[in-house]
Amino acid sequence: MRFSEDFDAIYIRYSDQLYRYIYTSVKDAYLAEDLTGEVFLRVWKKWKDIKQDFIQALLYKTAKNIVIDYYRSRKNKKNVSLEETVEMGLEPSYDEDLIEKINKDTNIQMITGAMSKLPENLKEVLVLRFVNDLSAKEAGEILNISEGNVRVLQYRALNKLKEVLKNGK
Amino acid sequence: MENELIKELLKSGASSKEAEELSQLTKVFDGLKVERSYLLKRKFLEGEIREQKRFIPRWFLAPALAFALVILVGGLTAAKAQSSLPGDPLYPLKRATEEAISIIDPSFNNQILQRRSEEVEKVSQQESPKKLNKAVGEYKKALENENVSDKTIEESQKKLEKVEETVKEQDKEKIKNLIQESEKKQEEVKKKIEDQNKDNQIKDNEDLKIKNSTEF
The missing domain is CATH 1.10.10.10 (Winged helix-like DNA-binding domain superfamily/Winged helix DNA-binding domain)
Structure with a gap:
């Protein structure tokens, strides 16, 4: 199963913004990619019930919650839980060139x-x-x-x- | 954007020099305006998603686990209660469990009386007069039950007789009284059975007479 066309468009439009927003919090380029994917998968799960007029605010709020969850799990010395990514069986991919550039x-x-x-x-x-x-x-x-x-x-x-x-x- | 920002900063109370300076400062963020490759984005969107249907819905898990925990803890406590003695905190639970079983199976009252005699035996070794009084009281209660057989009373009585031999002098009287009450109850039960047998015999004879008279 793939995402819907309107979801694809939203991902293309907002995923970089969210990546940057998350990166400035976690300061880890790989983790930022994982958590960005997690944001969209969490939103996709409720896609049918979401009012797309407020999608930008919703994406940022979801990202904020995911970052909070990340810090909480780190504080409790648990593994970072990428619940949706694991549940949906997605293999994470990274833009290695960009990550290298960020790190340098x-x-x-x-x-x-x-x-x-x-x-x-x-x-x-x-x-x-x-x-x-x-x-x-x-x-x-x-x-x-x-x-x-x-x-x-x-x-x-x-x-x-x-x-x-x-x-x- | 730059001019707009200067206007906004001026509105917020910045001097024109400060607004200019702060507006210039925003250039430090340019390096952070990174863009991930289109290929990476397509990869995410085109990746096969395996939507797993949960066999058990998530909302059901927490209450189900809580319920299972209650059952488990309840079960373990009830099991632990079975070895408790009169005066122990878990003893009322043991009695409640026994009562529930005896409602379903009245013959379980025989086992209850045996348990009470065992409890008297165990408590008598603990040197606790308060507990012994409670155990004696519990034995008396079990003895009052109508479903207890004379054989069980006899067996539990033998146990009490052994207790009487080993118990401290000051408690001997209590056990002695208990044995007497037990003997009295045994007599009552025996008499009741004999009366019942007599009644049955009379009834059988009458039936036989009626049968013989109709045959003639």
């Missing part, structure tokens, strides 16, 4: 390291707004806050990042 890029390492020192809400705003280029409205929908709040947070986040980078040098 000192700029990427520096910025992800700096972002990890920020509070979670500020880090999320930076990723949504400046890594994934979402509008303040889209970011607000994902974070369940108003556009105005997104702007306030991004101002605070950029200042904080500037401070972290300055101190890091």
Whole structure:
């Protein structure tokens, strides 16, 4: 069995965004690929009941939950559970060239390291707004806050990042 | 995007210099704007998905496991309760189990009386007057049951007689009374059986008479 055409289109459109969002949290390019696949498989399971108007926010929320599950399982010293991937019998694949590039890029390492020192809400705003280029409205929908709040947070986040980078040098 | 961001930052309270600076800072994120290969994406989408139908639905698993656990713990506790003695915390469970069995099978009351006599024997070795009193009380209760046979009473009585020989002086009287009560009950049961036999014989004779008179 394969996915439906509309699901394929959603995957093509959003999977890179989610990969970047997850990568900035887990800082492991292979794991980010696994968890991105897990996000889409979890969404696919409920595809028939999903309102596609809100698909972007739903994908990010699912990704956030999966990352939380990952940290929880790591804290409990359990193996990372890729429930849907295992259940659906999918073999994980990776873009080895890209992963090599990410792992060697000192700029990427520096910025992800700096972002990890920020509070979670500020880090999320930076990723949504400046890594994934979402509008303040889209970011607000994902974070369940108003556009105005997104702007306030991004101002605070950029200042904080500037401070972290300055101190890091 | 850059101009828009500067406007947004100004609205948020940044000075124009600060807004300009922060807007420039966002360039550090450019390296993170990675894109995975189209081939990788197609591979994910075209991979065969083996949708496994669960034989047991997931929502059913947790309550089923909880139920199985309750049964298991209940079963283990009930099994452990069978070796408990009067005064032990699990003893009421043992009595409840016995009562349930005796409702289904009244002859089980014979076994109950035997168990009570064994309990008196065991408790008498524990030097606990409180427990011995309880065991004696439980024996008396079991003795009152109508379904107990005279043979079982005799067997349990023999056991009590052995206890009487070994028990401490201060408890001898209790066991002695118990044996007496047991003997009394045995007599009652025997008499009841004899009366029943007599009644049956009279009835048989009457039946025979009626049969003979009709044949003539």
